[in-house]
Amino acid sequence: MSSENDAGGLNLEATELTLGLPGNSKVTPDGGAKLGSKRGFLETVNLNLCDKDCGESQHEDAKSPVSKAQVVGWPPVRAFRKNATKNCKYVKVAVDGAPFLRKVDLEMYNTYQQLSSSLEQMFSCFTIRNYLNEKKIIDQANGMEYVAAYEDKDGDWMLVGDVPWQMFVESCRRLRLMKSSEAIGLAARTTPKSSSTT
């Protein structure tokens, strides 16, 4: 996928922004808005994929970081239409206990690792252990463990991470971060599914 210097040669690495919508106090842009100057386009660039290590990654097999640098909501195309055109797959993400839903575009990511980094940034009270294929998400505040699950095409809830990434993208209809205790009984799909569901 393309390099970090996409979107017209902007130095995106320097800004290293999160998924948060512009104005989020966690964002600390490099070229901050000076008095009277235009609110930087740079400040709203949305590096969806860059987890904190990508700039100086020494691991050969670390996933290639950024596929596209995006400005949230630009170009102004309706989500419905984006979904219908290629390379876009918006799914709703719900977190048990959080009062709001978000939508993510699964086509923006290449691996489960990238997805989980992004989810961490979106639902900021959780942190993700930085291991490959780690499926658990820990809430730092209260030590609750969360598990990522998804509803597939057939309406069944499965654990995230058990099928090849592309197959997951293809069949995922929505995501849910649920408390570990509730995830008991979710089938990990290894071989052809049994017809019984939980």
Add this chain to the structure above:
Amino acid sequence: MSWGSRKTINMNYFPDEVLEHVFDFITSHKDRNSVSLVCKSWYKIERYSRQRVFIGNCYSISPERLIARFPGLKSLTLKGKPHFADFNLVPYNWGGFVDPWIKALAESRIGLEELKLKRMMVSDDSLELLSKSFVNFKSLVLVSCEGFSTDGLAAIAANCRFLRELDLQENDVDDHRSHWLSCFHESCTSLVSLNFACLRGEINFVALERLVARSPNLKSLKLNRSVPLDTLQKLLIQAPQLVDLGIGSYVHDPYSETYEKLKSAIQRCKSIRSLSGFLEVAPRCMSAIYPICANLTFLNLSYALGLHGNELTKLIQHCRKLQRLWILDCIGDKGLGVVASTCKELQELRVFPSDPYGAENAAVTEEGLVLISAGCPKLNSLLYFCQQMTNAALITVAKNCPNFIRFRLATFDPIKPDPVTNQPLDEGFGAIVQSCKGLKRLSLSGLLTDQVFLYIGMYAEQLEMLSIAFAGDSDKGMLYVLNGCKKLRKLEIRDCPFGNAALLEDVGKYETMRSLWMSSCEVTLGGCKTLAEKMPSLSVEIIDESEQMMDFSFDDRQKVERMYLYRTLVGHRNDAPDCVWIL
């Protein structure tokens, strides 16, 4: 005609029935609103005779007051979320719930027949209540709504015995495999319009065929992706009277019998004027469509990803009577040239990006737009996603097409200057607003300074809706617009350096508008609070999903992430989620 002139007969000498009959001929919402303001007696007559009501912001009025004022209400249009919700700038659960409206209407004596909703949250329960509460319910149109599933559609199908119209446009519908199409009664023969193109799931083909077969008045049919070609062919045989057709899947073997049957079925459909869909399309199979192209006035290929190059242009070359064209940018500048030389009656053009994030290779440029403007002088409505734009092109377009009512441009890089001169696009857009005296809606894009807003304030006298992103240098920009555009109703701004000074200069202005949206600008919480204090007739919402909203740890000097304000007659809404703070 001057109502107040002493030379005219005093209309109040006529009995109410006569006035009512006169008012029957006044159908536009604006005109009826004006009529109701003339005097008390006209207000009274108008309100009892009003059947159609349009509410542009569902939070500006309550269902109770609507019902109290218009007891004869038959047709209601409601809009919920602000426009920028389309681009993921508004939280999912922000609001716009139709439930309280349907509940209140159901409990009243209103004989609702038509309901049209845009950007609202709709639940299956409310659809079921709707379907059971109004005996004469005829028409349901849902545009960009979500929160419901095919179960809700099943209730509508099952209970609305006289349904004429079920029109689902670009909604996010959960598929529960409800066989909703089979829920239409055998005795339901009244359908005129059925559009389920946005549904993702499978439907029952046999039920669909039988429904179409028993609907002699069916004029508009738009299928979803799951409907294959041989079903399409059967449907067309049953409904040769169709005026508006949306094809689902158009994938077939050109040597098959089905294809032959389709060709002859299409040829019998002599009334089709509007064609859309092609959600799945195999290339090199479009010749079957040519017979209906000659009479088409509306062609929507904006979801037809499989169509490009020669196939696309050859199809368009058959469409000489086209008035509205929605297309993907893979048509290219050359393809737009073909449109320009073929479609002399063209009034509306929309060019959408085929890559949702704007690929550099597939796009159109200013050249395509210039060709269109030269070939299609009747053009009055434009939505154009492009890779780049120049001032020279915009100036030419402005000269060629002075009739624009809607002009919306979006460059993939939102602050891209004129690539030839490296200048901002101020002069180009300035030419547009100066030339197009009837311009009502404008969306800007590209590198823009305060200058463009000076032009807009000066020339855009009829402007009602303005969308601005990543533009301007200072508060002056916003002030030019607020001071100059007297007819402004909706203003939406993102990522511009406009702050409290601009926001607070003329607070009374917002009472003359429907709404103002500002996100990622320089306005602070303190500024918003001041505004809310001064203008109790406005609802000023702060939308913020960060942790600070949970803790209320906000400082007045902090910039607000998103602010949405609107005039309202009923005070603050009580259904806002935690991420919304109403000042």
